[in-house]
Amino acid sequence: xxxxxxxxxxxxxxxxxxxxxxxxxxxxxxxxxxxxxxxxxxxxxxxxxxxxxxxxxxxxxxxxxxxxxxxxxxxxxxxxxxxxxxxxxxxxxxxxxxxxxxxxxxxxxxxxxxxxxxxxxxxxxxxxxxxxx
Amino acid sequence: xxxxxxxxxxxxxxxxxxxxxxxxxxxxxxxxxxxxxxxxxxxxxxxxxxxxxxxxxxxxxxxxxxxxxxxxxxxxxxxxxxxxxxxxxxxxxxxxxxxxxxxxxxxxxxxxxxxxxxxxxxxxxxxxxxxxxxxxxxxxxxxxxxxxxxxxxxxxxxxxxxxxxxxxxxxxxxxxxxxxxxxxxxxxxxxxxxxxxxxxxxxxxxxxxxxxxxxxxxxxxxxxxxxxxxxxxxxxxxxx
Numbered sequence: 001x002x003x004x005x006x007x008x009x010x011x012x013x014x015x016x017x018x019x020x021x022x023x024x025x026x027x028x029x030x031x032x033x034x035x036x037x038x039x040x041x042x043x044x045x046x047x048x049x050x051x052x053x054x055x056x057x058x059x060x061x062x063x064x065x066x067x068x069x070x071x072x073x074x075x076x077x078x079x080x081x082x083x084x085x086x087x088x089x090x091x092x093x094x095x096x097x098x099x100x101x102x103x104x105x106x107x108x109x110x111x112x113x114x115x116x117x118x119x120x121x122x123x124x125x126x127x128x129x130x131x132x133x
Numbered sequence: 134x135x136x137x138x139x140x141x142x143x144x145x146x147x148x149x150x151x152x153x154x155x156x157x158x159x160x161x162x163x164x165x166x167x168x169x170x171x172x173x174x175x176x177x178x179x180x181x182x183x184x185x186x187x188x189x190x191x192x193x194x195x196x197x198x199x200x201x202x203x204x205x206x207x208x209x210x211x212x213x214x215x216x217x218x219x220x221x222x223x224x225x226x227x228x229x230x231x232x233x234x235x236x237x238x239x240x241x242x243x244x245x246x247x248x249x250x251x252x253x254x255x256x257x258x259x260x261x262x263x264x265x266x267x268x269x270x271x272x273x274x275x276x277x278x279x280x281x282x283x284x285x286x287x288x289x290x291x292x293x294x295x296x297x298x299x300x301x302x303x304x305x306x307x308x309x310x311x312x313x314x315x316x317x318x319x320x321x322x323x324x325x326x327x328x329x330x331x332x333x334x335x336x337x338x339x340x341x342x343x344x345x346x347x348x349x350x351x352x353x354x355x356x357x358x359x360x361x362x363x364x365x366x367x368x369x370x371x372x373x
Contacts, residue, residue, distance in 0.1 A: 012231060012270055016248040019235075023245050082247045105249055 013106050020075035025082045027074075030064035037126030041114045046073050050081070050122040058089045065119065072112055077119030079103050084123065093127050095120060134199045135161040137182075137215070137297045137328065142193035144174075144181040144353075151177040153353035154193070161296060164329045166339055168364060169350035170372045175332045176220055178350070179301040182330075183217035184210040197297065212241060214296035218286040218303050225273040230285065231255060233273045234292050241293060258291050262318055280311035287318035298322060299330045304338040316341035336368040 033051035040047040048067035055061040063081050083103045084092045100120050101107050108116050137159045144152035151174045159165050169175050181188040182195060184207040194203045197213045205213075225233070235251050256266050264284050274282055283303055290298055303315055319342050323329060331344065339347070339361060347363040348355045349372065357363065 012229075012252065015229065015232060016252070019232075019248050025245060025247060079247065079249065082250075 016105075017071055017075040020078045021071040024074050025078040026064050026085070027066065027078070028064040029066060030062060032062075033064075035126045035130045037122045037129060039118050039122035039125060041073075041118055044070065044114070046070055046115070046118060048073070048077060048118055048122050050077075050119065050126055052123075052126060054089065060084055060087055060089065060092065065122075069118070070115055072108060072115040073118050076100065076104055076116045080119045080123065089127060093124065095124065135296070135326070136198070137330075138194070138196040139178075139182070140194045140196065142178075142181070142195065143191045144177055145189040145191050146177060146187065150191070151188075151353050152181065155350075155354055157348065157355060159297065159328045159330055161328045162325045163346065164323060164331065164342060164344045166331045166333060166344040166347045166364060167350050167355075168333060168347065168367055173350045174353040175350055176301055177353075179217055179220075179299045179330075179332055182210075182299055183207055183215060208240075211293075211295070216290060216293060216295035216298045218283075218290065218298065218300045220301040220305070222274050222282050222286060224275045224277075226275050228273050229270055230273055230288070231269040234289065237289070238292055255288070255292065258288060261321075262287065262291075262314055264288070264314070279306040280308065280314075283307060283311065283315055284318075287315055290322050291318060294322075294327075296326065297328050297330070299332070301332045302334065303331070304333055304335060312338060313341065336364045339364045 030051040030053060033053045036049060036051040038047060038049045046067070046069050048065055048069060050063070050065045052060055053062040063085055065077055065081060069077065080100065080103055097117060100116055104116060139155055139157045142152050142155045143150060155178065167175055167178070177188060181190060184205055190203055194201060196202065197215060200213060202210050202213055231252055234255060235246060235248060238251070239245055252269070255269055259266055259268060262284065274285060277285065286303060300319070304312055307315060316338060319329060331338070331342065333339065344361055344364070347359055347361060349357040349363065349367065351372065
């Protein structure tokens with residue numbers, strides 16, 4: 001897994017990815033939710049399902065995911081969901097690859113971009129498909 | 134009832150009784166200093182309070198916030214809000230400072246932290262204490278200088294945020310700058326909801342961290358208690 005990471009990546013970030021792979025954040029079955037969306041990376045078999053619960057003002061009140069994911073995907077989804085929790089949907093829908101790199105605190109090489117973005121794709125698709133904005 | 138009460142404590146090390154009926158109550162918001170000659174039982178008291186298995190409590194009670202902690206293991210005592218800064222912290226190879234602190238913090242909180250947020254908050258604390266940020270990547274206490282080991286204890290204190298901090302000779306062997314750093318950290322920790330029990334040989338740290346009470350320990354008991362002036366008296370005249 002490591003050889004795929006950015007060679008400039010700090011030792012500590014490797015530790016973070018391993019830690020989040022072992023103990024992901026917000027990996028839970030949300031029973032009470034408003035929208036859900038799946039995303040998959042067909043070439044590697046990773047898949048994720050994100051569920052979101054909003055409050056009356058359009059803030060993300062609760063969020064959870066389930067899925068079969070590689071270490072980088074798992075870490076990226078964990079950090080993304082941790083970042084968007086309590087934020088307003090209008091803010092979250094503007095998230096892009098640049099924002100995702102910022103949340104992940106490191107870039108990944110081209111072949112792992114899909115891993116970095118799988119969670120964001122599910123999240124943005126959930127907002128789009130449900131025509132929330 | 135926010136206090137740490139030590140009632141008639143007796144502690145045995147091996148077959149020798151070191152603490153012989155010690156009474157002390159520390160309320161939150163207070164700083165207590167314990168001074169005393171070598172072998173008077175200061176470190177034994179600190180270790181017994183933290184639940185070190187080598188120190189056998191044969192009589193008396195340790196009560197924290199109304200909860201009896203006597204005889205419990207160090208993990209349970211730590212969860213109750215008691216922290217011990219060891220006189221000689223152990224070296225643990227292969228475990229980074231960052232990893233150690235996060236794991237300890239998660240265990241006390243009973244939930245996982247976002248490792249990146251945790252790391253950033255750790256870096257912030259280190260900058261405030263003027264400690265090099267590469268410190269967080271080193272293995273716990275391995276190859277640390279005396280000053281660095283004590284800096285590590287202070288970072289632990291500020292990260293784990295206990296209610297009661299027992300600091301066993303945190304000032305021993307420190308140069309002037311390291312002593313100031315340690316004092317800065319302890320003063321940051323002090324507040325209305327926290328208490329400090331500072332074990333020391335020297336009045337110099339008590340000039341930087343002003344204690345509310347100073348106790349003199351001899352032969353396993355507190356023989357005299359007073360204000361900061363007691364430490365000055367000890368410095369001048371010794372324990373005789």
